[in-house]
Amino acid sequence: MGVTKKKRIRICMGMGCEGNSRELYHNLQKILKEHPEWELETVRCFGRCGRHPVISIDGEITHKLNLHQVLKRMGIEKQEK
Ligand code: FES
Secondary structure, eight states, rough: OOOOOOOOEEEOOOOTTHHHHHHHHHHHHHHHHGGGTEEEEEEOOOOOOTSSSSEEEETTTEEEOOOOHHHHTTTTTOOOO
16 A cells, blocks of 8 residues: 655744744635645745745745635635635
8 A cells, every 4th residue: 555645734933934934824724624635834035035925835936825825826725614
């Protein structure tokens, strides 16, 4: 039986991004409890400060996305509760 490779979302929490990343990170933490195929990590800096929040979605670096846009890129529909 093979091991399923997880997809990875990495959020920058460096000084240039943190203000815009923190809420996004906490929201994703909650949402991804129902999506174990995704692994959530933080990064100190991607070296792209000023284009915050900088997020890597399964290897693709993105800039200035909100939660809805991030979930859409991840292929996850947000479920309203
Ligand atoms: S602080 Fe986020 S890319 Fe540098």
